[in-house]
Amino acid sequence: MRVIFASLAAALLLGGCSMGSEPAENAPAGDAGSAGGGGSASISAVDNEFEPTELQLTPGEEVTVTFANNGEAVHTFTSDELGFDTGNVDPGATAEVTFTAPEEDVAFVCTIHEASDDMVGTIVAK
Ligand SMILES: [Cu+2]
Numbered sequence: 001m002r003v004i005f006a007s008l009a010a011a012l013l014l015g016g017c018s019m020g021s022e023p024a025e026n027a028p029a030g031d032a033g034s035a036g037g038g039g040s041a042s043i044s045a046v047d048n049e050f051e052p053t054e055l056q057l058t059p060g061e062e063v064t065v066t067f068a069n070n071g072e073a074v075h076t077f078t079s080d081e082l083g084f085d086t087g088n089v090d091p092g093a094t095a096e097v098t099f100t101a102p103e104e105d106v107a108f109v110c111t112i113h114e115a116s117d118d119m120v121g122t123i124v125a126k
Contacts, residue, residue: 016113031061037061038099045075045089048117056126062122064098079108079123088112101125 039061044051048071057063067077069089077095079084082102086095106123113119 028034038098040064040066042066042068043077043121044068044070045077045119047071047073047117048075048078048110048113050108050110050121052120053121054124055121056124059099059101059103059125062098064096066096067096068094074112075110075119076112077108078111079106081106082108082123085111087113 039058041055041057041063043055043065043068051070055065065077065084067086067089069075069091072091074088074090076088077084077097079099082099084097084099086097089095102123103124104125108121108123110119
């Protein structure tokens with residue numbers, strides 16, 4: 001009994017505010033095209049904002065995000081918290097970053113336009 005109560009308490013602590021909206025299992029079942037088991041997503045930049053500004057990712061999943069710069073200025077796709085940074089991506093170029101999707105919402109930025117144009121977005125744990 002004591003063990004069960006301890007587990008419940010731990011689950012409550014870890015669950016935090018995501019309780020109630022968290023799917024028990026969200027494995028993509030029949031993705032015939034991907035061989036690696038990780039997820040993928042894409043995002044682009046224009047001058048000067050991200051499109052879209054939110055990326056919904058499955059927490060704990062290793063995901064490769066392709067970042068396309070569709071603007072005429074240099075942009076980056078960067079999150080210090082998640083440890084990825086495309087560095088400067090030239091107009092018309094793409095870059096990929098791979099990271100583990102976070103359990104909670106985490107911001108990403110363009111380091112060049114974060115301050116001047118509020119060029120930021122959010123990775124949303126779905
Ligand atoms: Cu930018």
